[in-house]
Amino acid sequence: MVTSHAIDTFASRPDPAAAFALARTWFLAGRRVDMRDLAAALDISRATLHRWVGSRDHLLAEILWSETSLVFDNVSFTGRGAAGVADAIGAFVSTVNGSAAFRAFLQREPERALRLLTTKASVVQSRTIAQLTDLLTAEIAAGRLASPLPAPDLAYVLVRLGESFIYTDVITGDEPDAAKAHAAVSALLS
Numbered sequence: 001m002v003t004s005h006a007i008d009t010f011a012s013r014p015d016p017a018a019a020f021a022l023a024r025t026w027f028l029a030g031r032r033v034d035m036r037d038l039a040a041a042l043d044i045s046r047a048t049l050h051r052w053v054g055s056r057d058h059l060l061a062e063i064l065w066s067e068t069s070l071v072f073d074n075v076s077f078t079g080r081g082a083a084g085v086a087d088a089i090g091a092f093v094s095t096v097n098g099s100a101a102f103r104a105f106l107q108r109e110p111e112r113a114l115r116l117l118t119t120k121a122s123v124v125q126s127r128t129i130a131q132l133t134d135l136l137t138a139e140i141a142a143g144r145l146a147s148p149l150p151a152p153d154l155a156y157v158l159v160r161l162g163e164s165f166i167y168t169d170v171i172t173g174d175e176p177d178a179a180k181a182h183a184a185v186s187a188l189l190s
Contacts, residue, residue, distance in 0.1 A: 014042040016052035023053070024063050030104040033060060057112070060105075061122040067102070067122060071095050072131055081144035082189035085136070085158070090182030093162050096174040110170045118163055129155045145189070160183060 019042055023033045035056050039049040053059045075091045076084070096102060106113045116122040132155040139145035146156050165181035168174045 001058045003110060012121070014044055018042065019044075019049060019052050021060070022063065023059055024066060027060070027063050027105065028067075028101045030101055032108060033063070035059075043116070057116060057122070060112070061116050061124055063126055064102075064122075064124050067099070068096075068128055069131075072095035072128075081139060082146075082186070085139065085145065085189060086182050086185040089158055089162050090178050092183040093165050096166050097178055106170060114167060114170060118167070125159060129159050134158060148188070157188070161188070162186060 019038065022041060023038055026033050026038070033056065035046055035049055037044045042049065053062075071092055075088050075095065080087070117124050119125065129152070133152045136145065136147065136151040136155055136158075140147050140151060149157065161184050162181050164171075165177050165184075167177045
């Protein structure tokens, strides 16, 4: 027979979703996501944590993607052709640049951040390109955008262009600038 205490204990046990949620909370608070600290906070072994969420890099990439997808959800990329795409990329870059949690991560771990965000070592860039490809394809199909490249290639170029103005401080030491991203996309698509 299962007692109500046993049910309460079982229901409050950590799981992969709880591990992700806690790690995301720490990240958004500007705290370094350390696997040892996370396992201790969840009262589980590091082996269990790794089984649930993968490596630290994988966990961070999924947190970064969760934030990136929220930005996509809040920025309108459709219905306005080239000007709308330029506005949306500018807004996307501005939103990312304004994220204190993202900036803290980028300053604290610049090499890891660039690897997780701008290379095939992570899901963030490939998912961003895929999502942008879908949005561009819809604009092209609706006749609102004349693309100089196939949609997947254009999406790749736009993502790399946006990255150039998000990670400027790490790459060249200059301040990140969403207005420059907007101007560059406008020039490319005009």
